[in-house]
Amino acid sequence: MKIKEIKIGKVSIPLKKPFKTALRQVNSAEDIIVKVIADTGEVGFGNAPPTAVITGDSQDSIIAAIRDTIGPKLIGMEIDNLEAIMTTLDTSMLHNSSAKAALDIAVYDLFGKLYGLPLYKLFGGYRNLMETDLTISLNQPEEMVRDSLEAVAEGYKALKIKVGGDTALDIKRVQAIRAAVGSNVKIRLDANQGWGPKEAVRTIRKFEDQGLDIELIEQPVKAHDFAGLKYVTDHVETDIMADEAAFGTYEVFQLLSMSACDLINIKLMKAGGLHNAIKIAHFAETMGIECMMGCMLESKVGITAAASIAAGKKIVTRADLDAAVLLAADPVVGGVSFCQDQLIIPDSPGLGIVDIIGWQEVK
Numbered sequence: 001m002k003i004k005e006i007k008i009g010k011v012s013i014p015l016k017k018p019f020k021t022a023l024r025q026v027n028s029a030e031d032i033i034v035k036v037i038a039d040t041g042e043v044g045f046g047n048a049p050p051t052a053v054i055t056g057d058s059q060d061s062i063i064a065a066i067r068d069t070i071g072p073k074l075i076g077m078e079i080d081n082l083e084a085i086m087t088t089l090d091t092s093m094l095h096n097s098s099a100k101a102a103l104d105i106a107v108y109d110l111f112g113k114l115y116g117l118p119l120y121k122l123f124g125g126y127r128n129l130m131e132t133d134l135t136i137s138l139n140q141p142e143e144m145v146r147d148s149l150e151a152v153a154e155g156y157k158a159l160k161i162k163v164g165g166d167t168a169l170d171i172k173r174v175q176a177i178r179a180a181v182g183s184n185v186k187i188r189l190d191a192n193q194g195w196g197p198k199e200a201v202r203t204i205r206k207f208e209d210q211g212l213d214i215e216l217i218e219q220p221v222k223a224h225d226f227a228g229l230k231y232v233t234d235h236v237e238t239d240i241m242a243d244e245a246a247f248g249t250y251e252v253f254q255l256l257s258m259s260a261c262d263l264i265n266i267k268l269m270k271a272g273g274l275h276n277a278i279k280i281a282h283f284a285e286t287m288g289i290e291c292m293m294g295c296m297l298e299s300k301v302g303i304t305a306a307a308s309i310a311a312g313k314k315i316v317t318r319a320d321l322d323a324a325v326l327l328a329a330d331p332v333v334g335g336v337s338f339c340q341d342q343l344i345i346p347d348s349p350g351l352g353i354v355d356i357i358g359w360q361e362v363k
């Protein structure tokens with residue numbers, strides 16, 4: 001099976017509610033879709049959400065990277081030589097991790113189809129069900145309490161609460177949510193780089209002193225500030241998870257070597273696809289560091305790919321793969337399905353995706 005053609009398209013999917021973090025606010029998911037078409041007629045699906053504030057990638061940069069630079073190098077390559085394809089992806093240009101991820105996901109989808117294997121089995125086959133949390137956007141405490149109670153009523157047992165920017169208000173937000181949801185719901189926080197290192201330590205110690213029972217805190221400080229992240233990790237009891245700092249394989253290797261965090265959030269769009277995400281999971285496992293599979297605001301294509309690693313690998317103990325349920329519509333036919341907070345990974349070959357409704361091809 002050889003790569004014959006690569007098609008690129010766009011989907012725009014409105015969100016049920018505005019998504020707000022310390023880094024950005026958006027009302028829709030603007031996803032780039034790729035279809036990698038084999039000489040057998042089989043299609044592999046991939047996606048790349050432009051999350052410029054985290055990856056530096058825009059819609060235009062993703063399209064140009066796939067269409068003009070990386071894509072042409074893949075034409076004619078054999079799907080069963082994954083190693084050669086992934087080397088070409090990694091060496092074709094620097095950065096552009098989302099464009100690389102889209103192509104990597106589509107190639108793995110074809111590889112799974114070629115061998116009749118669901119991707120979660122290829123990645124280890126540890127389980128075929130995984131709990132996801134639900135993200136609560138950064139708003140005034142009363143609105144966040146309402147959103148949290150709604151999530152708990154829908155069956156979510158873990159909430160990922162966005163904080164950052166105003167620590168006094170962050171403390172009020174977390175106090176109000178914990179009081180409302182009770183002690184049986186897991187609360188994880190994501191500051192999206194919204195605190196300084198000393199500010200983070202002071203704030204986290206307040207959460208600890210008040211017994212707010214925070215499971216973990218994602219990316220308290222700026223992505224580039226590895227020393228600041230280590231400072232926070234070393235000075236609080238609560239587990240600290242690297243997200244934006246844990247960008248790709250090199251950054252994760254460095255963070256693990258420095259013991260700068262307790263946990264890693266792996267995302268395909270940072271790592272440059274499944275092949276690098278697997279390396280990250282293996283580095284982390286070697287160092288005894290548990291991982292979460294995370295996501296950007298993206299369609300179910302990327303969520304299914306990320307869920308396949310989450311389900312496949314034992315070291316991935318948590319999933320923040322809620323993007324597809326934050327969307328008001330689901331254009332993706334097939335792939336992962338949701339039952340309350342459970343992700344159900346399909347047993348069909350590859351990603352199990354059949355079609356994407358309403359995608360607009362771009363030339």
Ligand SMILES: C[C@H](N)C(=O)N[C@H](CCC(=O)O)C(=O)O
Nearest residue numbers: 051135294295296297320322323
């Ligand atoms: C959607 C997911 N739950 C999430 O919160 N991801 C963010 C970044 C996503 C974005 O801004 O598109 C994160 O973990 O930082």
Ligand SMILES: [Mg+2]
Nearest residue numbers: 190218219243
């Ligand atoms: Mg995060």
